[in-house]
Amino acid sequence: MRRWPRALGGWCLLLAWATASCDTSDVTAPRRFEPVAEVGSAMALGLWTPSGTDTCTPAIHDSYSVVGPDGLRYPTWHPPVDPATGCTFGHEHGRDPSSSALYAEVGPIPFGYANQHLQESGFGAMRHEDHVGHKVEWENGMTMRAGNSGTATLLIKCDVLTKLHQGTHSPDAFTNNLHEVVYHVRCTDGTAFSATLLTPIGTPGELVASCDRDRHVTVGIATPPNSPEGGGKRALPDIGCVQANVLNPPDGRPRFDALRESWEVSASLRAANGRTLASFNPYYQVIDPSRYYDPALDRAMGRPIELCYQPAVQGRDRCEGLPPTAIAWDDPRSPFKGVRRFVDVNGNNVRNADGPNVWYTDPLGRRGSPEPFPGALRQWIARHDNSGLELHGGVMGRDRDYNAPGVRAPN
Helix, strand or coil: CCEECCCCCCCEEEEHHHEEEECCCCCCCCCCCCCCCCCEECCCCCCCCCCCCCCCCHHHHHCCEEECCCCEEEECCCCCECCCCCCECCCCCECCHHHCCCHHHHCCCCCCHHHHCCCCCCCCCCCCCCCCCEEEEEEEEEEEEEEECCEEEEEEEEEEEEEEECCCCCCHHHHCCEEEEEEEEEECCCCEEEEEEEEECCCCCEEEECCCCCCEEECCCCCCCCCCCCCCEEEECEHHHHHHHHHCCCCCCCCHHHHCEEEECCEEEEECCCCEEEEECCEEEECCCCCEECCCCHHHEECHHHHCCCCCCCCCHHHCCCCCCCCCCCCCCCCCCCCEEEEECCCEEEECCCCCCEEEECCCCCCEECCCCCCCEEEEECCCECCCCCEECCEECCCCECCCCCCCCCC
């Protein structure tokens, strides 16, 4: 059974130009989570069951799990093909986090930890997210820029490990703007924090057309209906993007890359008095989602694979090499399953020079307190302030493709 325990490694800070050194001066830094006894299962465990061409059993799938800081067992990252049995799960969770430089410190990521405690925190509703949408990306020793107004004044190295719930196969993100994000960053200038929260991305009930950022599309009521307004945006393709770029492009050349999605996060951890302790705004990009918004269709959802069998599109661009007879949207042979992704890291800001390192916030990253309270999540922030020298830049995963045997939509 692949039940991974809590990792409690020391905090290794990369000093200038990647010289390794472990900082033990702050005894709270090495332990992101204290080890706790297992007390039960989180609601996120056991959500996945095999369907279609999947060959793994639920028991094999749920063996990839970890005890969270609340003592509940959560699903976590697993490979798309189980190495012990060779069975396929039909979905992937991105890059294996165990090779991240931060893994020894933060350990396996519990999927659904913020969702688990949303209602308990007093939010008044639950936010359920499926299993397959959890996507991990990371990079060691990224070069970041520290400067003002886009002028680089200093180059800094950073390790970044992140996870976003970013399902690109269902109607969920058309209306729902609350999505779980995990974000760990450690930089050579002292910028460092670990955040887990449900962050509102854009406006609930609305999407922004990915091919025309000035076009806001009202879709419907979000779930939960009290989802707050968020910064950033969920830029998703709609039927207008399909018509302009695939079915009727000006030059007659279909361009499926125009149907990409951009989930532009503007997240923060805030103290109870509203003061920002840490903030970050990565953009999570998906090149080949298996959906687009079309209110004329069932569930308002179109499938790009079906466009490949239009006479003007067949055999061209991403449709090249497909069987002559139409295949289903969830066929592993479809090129539209969300396996090509990358993350623009963008800004990382810390305003916590006076500490403490450990803050407790509600699952939305608000009401931060040095003391825990019902529904609170434990966050870690370095005693640091990089005001006036914003840390930004870096792209993770631009050339990676997470396709693997058996992977298909929904993914």
